[in-house]
Amino acid sequence: SYSFCTLLTSTQMPSRRKETGNKLHAIRSHEKQFSEGVSGVTSYFTPSLVEICAKVVADTFPDQPRIEATLRTRNSSLSKDELQGGNSGSDPSDGLRSGEQLLQLVTYQLSTDLPLDVCVRRVTAEEYWKARCEARWSPQSGQLPAFIKYKSDCQIGDDFSAQHVSKPEPDWKRTYLERHLEEFMMTLSDEDNDLSELSDEAAQARLEELYQQSKLTYDKIKGFQPFDIFEQLCRLAPEKILELNLDRQRAHLDWVQVFSWLPNLWNFRVTFAVLNAGMNFRLSMFGIRKADIVGPDHDKDIPPRGLVKVLRDPKCYLQTLSLPENQIDDEKTKGLLLGLIKNETVEVLDLSHNKISDEGAKALATLLIKQSREQGEGRRILELNLTDNLVGVGGGKALGRALMLNNTLENLSLRLNRLTDEGGAPIIAGLKNNSSLKKLNLSNNELGCESTEALSDTLKANGTLEELHLTGNLIGEEGGKVLLDAARGNQSLTLLDVRAGGVTQQDIDEINSILKQRVDLKKRALEAEKEKILREETGYAVKDWRDRFYLGE
DSSP states (O other): OHHHHHHHHHOOOOOOOOOOSHHHHHHHHHHHHHHTTOTTOOOSSOOOHHHHHHHHHHHTGGGOTTHHHHHHTHHHHSOHHHHTTSSTTSOGGGSOOOHHHHHHHHHHTOOTTOOHHHHTTTOOOHHHHHHHHHHHSOTTTTTGGGGOOBSOOOOTTTOOSGGGOOOOOBOHHHHHHHHHHHHHHHHOOGGGGOOTTSOHHHHHHHHHHHHHHHTOOOOOOTTOOHHHHHHHHHTSOGGGOOEEEEEEEOSOOOHHHHHHHOTTOOEEEEEEOOTTOGGGOOGGGSSOOHHHHHOTTOBTTBOOOHHHHHHHOTTOOOOEEEOOSSOOOHHHHHHHHHHHTTOSSOOEEEOOSSOOOHHHHHHHHHHHHHHHHOOSSOOOOOEEEOOSSOOOHHHHHHHHHHHHHOOSOOEEEOTTSOOHHHHHHHHHHTTTTOSSOOEEEOOSSOOOHHHHHHHHHHHHHOSSOOEEEOTTSOOHHHHHHHHHHHHHHOSSOOEEEOTTTTOOHHHHHHHHHHHHHHHHHHHHHHHHHHHHHHHHHHSOOHHHHHHHHHTTO
């Protein structure tokens, strides 16, 4: 290791004559790509001793655990002129290279198949993790862009103050580690809990398969179980795992343990399902179990575990909990509320495409009322998604009462339920005294004249509702006229969707025209406010700032 470092840091790059011309420019551009490690680019020239040594160091990287520290110490032994490449008139590549430059040269040549326990802590260069992502998930096929994670999601239009105007920067290391962990978790099955029931050959084959999928160094420790591999993977860089999206999870894990290994997790989505079950299909393969929610053998004398214990933990940072398509019924909903009722972090709750009926909806309504009455700095549920459940009249009345008392919920979806007028009208009437709800979706609920009349009265009193979806209901032509008058009188509504509800196209077009004018007015007012803030902070107008931003100034 020391001899390699000596060659890397002491050898000077050979000088090259400076020529002009398009051909030379193309060659220099090509060589620059080669020096940066662009895939498929080869050099026109014999590589320098520095490049050869960097390649050897990269090839033996797992066997040299101190090479990064050794190279970085090079910075302290070089003068400022040496770090800049010697004389001011010379090419920086002609002089001595700093330790960081040499480390970068080594990083460019590292294999994208290095074991994760070797490179996660040692390699911090985003270029390496980008190359590793692109080597595993093809950008051209659309795989990679679908789950890229960003260091900052702030773009133009969110907050126009000068310090926030920046392009979103991908976090390639987080992208790779999160997606890799998700894929590994979805390969585990309940049978992996104990391999002792398998023959020695079968157990060894399964361990080797999981090690290959985990990208960890194979460990032949006797008795090592698949979930030990999972734990090792979680502990590599828990600070980088912030979100998990498990859309076909097979193994029912100990979620208390998982969240203890991943303490920074704030967005968790899981659907228990099996892809291509074939002849091995069993109903138990699909849906969350009661043990996942409250733990095994839960009763009054045994404290709950599972997701309930996770939600009760004061160290829990979970803000988004999504459990769609999990066969959740009323009993499981009530079990989940044992944790939610003592939780102060969850803001988004997605229980869509389940089997929640009136009793489950009443329990959720109780939660909303309780949160509105509590005093304190804890977060409250802002978004509740109950799309495609079995909520009927009783659940609708309970949620209507909750909306009258709750002033924190901002988004409620009850699309594809069974409310009818008897259950839908109380929800709409509950908005009269509500000052927080901005989006409401009641599509496909067999709402008719009674709900339309209630909506007409509500929109006259409500000044916060911005989006209302009523697609696929039984509104009719008369109801369309009522909604048109209500849209004219309300000043907050910007979207009213009444398609496939028996409303005439003329009324739909007139409603859309009214709301479009209102949206345009709000946009102009917002742009004026942004320009005022930006001019006060920078002295530039919005258009000038956009020009400077896209020019890279």
